[in-house]
Amino acid sequence: MAVDAQEAESPIVYVVDDDQSIRESLEDLLASIGLRAATFASPKEFSQSERPDAPSCLVLDVRMPGVSGLEFQEELTRSGIRMSIIFITAHGDVPMSVKAMKAGAVDFLTKPFREQDLVDAIQNGLARDLARRRAERVQTELRRRYASLSDGEKEVMKLAVSGLLNKQIAAQLGLSEVTIKMRRGQVMRKMRADSFADLVRFYHRIDGSEEDVIELK
Template structure:
């Protein structure tokens, strides 16, 4: 897990709200960055550390929902906490269905806000750790030869070495050699561990498409 101080981004056109949130977030030990509009936030390079976004639904350029849609795929590791007025509940429900972490109705207490941010940061930590693990798995997979990839696919499908040899028209001894290389290159401790790693890679690939 990253030891970097998490960012808490605030996008709200109300300067008094931005200033009060900035002070509160700083006192809690996080790094606040505030923006008066959605485009200013979009122009800011994506951080590679835990973060969350406090986002007002009503903004002068893009709406909060529009911004959420823009960054949903690219910044899945950054939970969004919507800040709303009491009349915005229907749109808040829409935001939740689109993947928002939570929404807070004004006025809200400092303790409620800080608790929500803390849980959002924990989710961001987990998402970043998950992404790092996937990157490591992908790097391991790229070291496999075409034949080793074929053997791995058949191994995780449940075939025995003899059956794999028949499928690929190679000897059982050759299958065992490829299988050993696959286990080493994928850093798999056991067959169930290899199956788990391949499953995660396939799931991530299907999600991206």
């Protein structure tokens, strides 16, 4: 389905189900709560579609001709496509649901399910995807700031966040304490850190050891 440019950032819910009546009913349900939907009869059809850069989630049928929903979940993971998935099925079982959830699914609903349960799962999926997208933007910006540092500034930053004092860093690098102070000041400015605590959080976010929500200025 075509997506208007004005809607590029509004959330979208993808529905992949080989049952046309299910696709149509879910599209009507989503429209009733103000969410746009894009529906597909198969994983292949979904994969070949153009998808806008917007918060999204995927409502995926488990049993379909050809590639199953669980197989498609694995395929998306291998392709590096990170997407919140809500499984729906008329023939679910516990091992199947456990496998889906372990692989990162938001929910696993057995037909017939309450519309509100699906709506709740979709809202949860969209919230997760929005948080993921924000975290990725933060990571990209922090890496951009870090790349602007000179090699010497990066070295000082690494030693400073490890807990060393300026005089200890100076001794380790064979530089004057004045030089270390200047480099620390440049690091704070280029990383746009309001405090040393911010700098520590930024550094650990860059190296992947910190996953807390960070708001950047």
